[in-house]
Amino acid sequence: MSMLEHQISQQPDYAIVSVRLQAGQKVHSEPSAMASMTPNLTLKAGLKSGLGKTLGRAFAGESMITSTYSADRGPGEVTLAPAIPGDVRHHFLDNSSLYLQRGAFLAHSDGVEISGKWQGAKGFFSGEGLVLVKAQGTGDVFFNSYGAILEFDVRDTLLIDTGFVVAFEDTLQYRIQVLKGSRPAKTLKNFFFGGEGFVCRFSGQGRVWIQTRQVTPLLQWIFPFRPAKKSD
Amino acid sequence: MSVWDIQTEFAAGVFSDQVTGGRCSATVQCEASGLVAQTANGQRFFLHYDQLQLELGGASGRMLFCRNSDRSLTIFCEERGFPAALELHAGVMLSEQLAGLFSTARRGRRVRSLLLLVGTPLLLLGLVGLYFAILQMGRAAVMTLPVSVDQKIGDVAAVSLQQGSVQLTDPRILKPCQQIVDRLSPYAALPGLEFQISIVDSPDVNAVCLPGGRIVIFRGLLEAAQTAEEVAGVLSHEMAHATLRHGLQSAVRSTGVIVAAELLIGDAGGLVAVIAELGQHAAITKYSREQETESDAEGVRMLHAAAVDPLALASFFERLKEQPQQQLPRVINWLSTHPQHDVRIAAIRAQVATLAAQQYRGLEVDWDGLKQSLQE
Numbered sequence: 001m002s003m004l005e006h007q008i009s010q011q012p013d014y015a016i017v018s019v020r021l022q023a024g025q026k027v028h029s030e031p032s033a034m035a036s037m038t039p040n041l042t043l044k045a046g047l048k049s050g051l052g053k054t055l056g057r058a059f060a061g062e063s064m065i066t067s068t069y070s071a072d073r074g075p076g077e078v079t080l081a082p083a084i085p086g087d088v089r090h091h092f093l094d095n096s097s098l099y100l101q102r103g104a105f106l107a108h109s110d111g112v113e114i115s116g117k118w119q120g121a122k123g124f125f126s127g128e129g130l131v132l133v134k135a136q137g138t139g140d141v142f143f144n145s146y147g148a149i150l151e152f153d154v155r156d157t158l159l160i161d162t163g164f165v166v167a168f169e170d171t172l173q174y175r176i177q178v179l180k181g182s183r184p185a186k187t188l189k190n191f192f193f194g195g196e197g198f199v200c201r202f203s204g205q206g207r208v209w210i211q212t213r214q215v216t217p218l219l220q221w222i223f224p225f226r227p228a229k230k231s232d
Numbered sequence: 233m234s235v236w237d238i239q240t241e242f243a244a245g246v247f248s249d250q251v252t253g254g255r256c257s258a259t260v261q262c263e264a265s266g267l268v269a270q271t272a273n274g275q276r277f278f279l280h281y282d283q284l285q286l287e288l289g290g291a292s293g294r295m296l297f298c299r300n301s302d303r304s305l306t307i308f309c310e311e312r313g314f315p316a317a318l319e320l321h322a323g324v325m326l327s328e329q330l331a332g333l334f335s336t337a338r339r340g341r342r343v344r345s346l347l348l349l350v351g352t353p354l355l356l357l358g359l360v361g362l363y364f365a366i367l368q369m370g371r372a373a374v375m376t377l378p379v380s381v382d383q384k385i386g387d388v389a390a391v392s393l394q395q396g397s398v399q400l401t402d403p404r405i406l407k408p409c410q411q412i413v414d415r416l417s418p419y420a421a422l423p424g425l426e427f428q429i430s431i432v433d434s435p436d437v438n439a440v441c442l443p444g445g446r447i448v449i450f451r452g453l454l455e456a457a458q459t460a461e462e463v464a465g466v467l468s469h470e471m472a473h474a475t476l477r478h479g480l481q482s483a484v485r486s487t488g489v490i491v492a493a494e495l496l497i498g499d500a501g502g503l504v505a506v507i508a509e510l511g512q513h514a515a516i517t518k519y520s521r522e523q524e525t526e527s528d529a530e531g532v533r534m535l536h537a538a539a540v541d542p543l544a545l546a547s548f549f550e551r552l553k554e555q556p557q558q559q560l561p562r563v564i565n566w567l568s569t570h571p572q573h574d575v576r577i578a579a580i581r582a583q584v585a586t587l588a589a590q591q592y593r594g595l596e597v598d599w600d601g602l603k604q605s606l607q608e
Contacts, residue, residue, distance in 0.1 A: 001252075095243055095257035099291055117291075138257075153254075171245070171255075171297075171308060173289040204289040204297070205247055205306065206255075 001092045003109045004140050008088050012148030012212075015088040017107070018079040021071035029080050029107035029142075031067045038076035044068045056116025062105050062133055066114075080107050082144035089149050089167075089209060090142055097136040097170040104133065104143045104166050111139030143167055147213030154206055159199045163214040169206035177201050240317060244269060244309035246277055260307055260314075262321040267298055269307045277305055281322040286329045288337055296333075367485065374480045379424040379444070382480065386444030389479075393440065393448055398433040400451065404605040405431055408597035409449055412464045413471070415595060419537040421530060422475040437552070441470035443479040455606055457548065460595040465535060465545030472530035478523045528576055532583050541592040546580040549573055 004027060005020040016035060019027050031045060045067050047054045058064045069078045082088060083103075091098055093112055105114060117134040135141045145166045152158060154172060162176065179199045202208055244260035246269050258269040258277070266280040279300055287297040295310045296318075319330050400406070409429050417427045425445035437452040447470065449463075457463045473479065519527070528545070535542040553573050 094245075094255075096245060097291075168291070169255075170291045170310075171247075171289070171295060172291060173293060174291060204287075
């Protein structure tokens with residue numbers, strides 16, 4: 001079920017979504033996501049849905065600015081691409097909400113509101129940011145990952161490394177916990193600055209989307225190769 | 233509150249194999265014998281009160297899940313009035329379950345708010361403690377860095393220190409100064425430093441020894457000193473700042489906790505970069521009172537070890553203090569950065585009194601030639 005006619009292609013590694021808007025329809029995306037559009041669409045950039053939600057988005061690592069594409073002058077098409085290589089998924093919100101990891105939000109239709117959800121200590125200790133993105137309402141949400149996306153239907157309990165979580169449904173209760181030995185702190189530095197060895201414990205019934213790669217280990221892998229002067 | 237004031241229809245959701253995707257939204261009503269959920273496309277679901285199993289959960293922790301015994305059907309609702317409406321209609325059949333659920337939740341909330349109340353100040357205190365601990369450890373870590381780091385920082389600072397100044401290159405001035413330094417340098421506490429001197433044409437009564445051993449002497453100091461031993465006294469004090477690595481410690485203090493933390497893992501790159509960015513010798517030649525006292529003591533030790541009379545330093549202080557007020561602006565430099573004269577003089581004298589007997593030898597330098605050359 002979906003409100004917007006859309007097609008996601010080039011999955012899973014460099015996925016892109018093209019949305020065909022009927023006359024009068026709108027799609028809202030993060031800025032700089034637009035790859036192409038038909039000239040009859042109107043593009044407007046601006047703050048959306050109030051100061052609180054706007055700031056919430058900012059704290060959740062998303063842009064405060066939202067780009068809105070409207071088919072005011074007849075049907076048109078826009079293609080939207082996320083910033084990082086990976087997959088794009090569509091989810092239809094049926095008077096419900098979806099929680100997204102930092103940076104996972106790509107676009108949504110009318111009827112959906114995007115805000116930040118304060119995680120408190122949960123977020124602080126997981127090392128994945130203090131605020132999650134919350135998409136709420138009735139309509140379409142498009143989100144993206146780094147790597148491909150796998151879906152899990154949780155029926156009881158599932159542990160997922162915090163770095164792999166992309167999105168989850170509001171019916172799932174979650175808790176951050178340390179999983180001993182999952183990834184030991186190798187140096188003093190990542191003891192202080194790393195957020196490793198943390199897992200999200202999901203319980204209840206609902207769906208979780210995970211990505212098949214994590215960004216942080218990639219950065220750690222690249223780090224030694226960066227062009228920097230060595231101190232002797 | 234009467235029965236009629238209570239809301240009876242709520243926005244909810246349903247988990248069931250009979251709906252597409254296993255989940256859909258619905259409106260739920262509390263009826264006499266059970267819950268009725270109605271989906272947008274007309275599907276109806278019924279849960280009898282006496283088979284209901286309740287559970288609190290969801291991302292918010294406030295979503296109430298109502299299930300049948302084989303868990304094939306779940307009706308869930310997050311609205312505030314729903315538990316009250318459920319209790320009102322289901323009565324005794326559910327009141328025990330509901331009370332259990334909500335007292336657990338309330339207890340959880342109470343524990344959480346208590347934790348928050350106690351934990352927040354503790355956490356803040358801990359963070360502040362950690363901040364200072366890291367700074368402290370960073371300063372300690374300075375002592376384990378290779379001397380090349382001192383030299384790098386000294387090179388950067390020297391550029392800003394000597395900017396726009398005229399250097400004196402007369403060998404009659406340079407040579408005696410270098411001889412004084414050469415007499416002291418074998419007794420430096422930190423091996424590997426190369427003490428190079430340069431003399432700046434400035435009336436300030438001052439001298440600076442940068443990290444790594446670069447010494448800058450101001451003309452005013454040579455003019456104010458009456459003997460070569462007094463110059464040796466001041467230079468020993470300044471060299472002690474370098475051998476005790478006070479400059480690096482000051483830099484760590486002023487650059488903050490990230491750099492200190494980097495030092496702890498043995499990465500001095502950040503420190504050098506920050507100094508380079510500041511481009512200022514002021515960041516590393518502002519010493520604390522403790523560091524000045526430490527340098528006095530270390531200077532006296534060096535002088536004594538090099539068989540130069542350490543009391544020359546004390547007598548130089550005394551003479552500076554007795555300078556007439558008009559001349560104060562010229563000596564103010566060294567005084568302002570070196571407070572508490574009387575205390576320091578007394579401390580130096582006290583330290584000298586404890587030293588082992590030593591046959592002090594005069595400095596064999598052409599002091600008169602230096603003085604003469606300064607006047608020319």
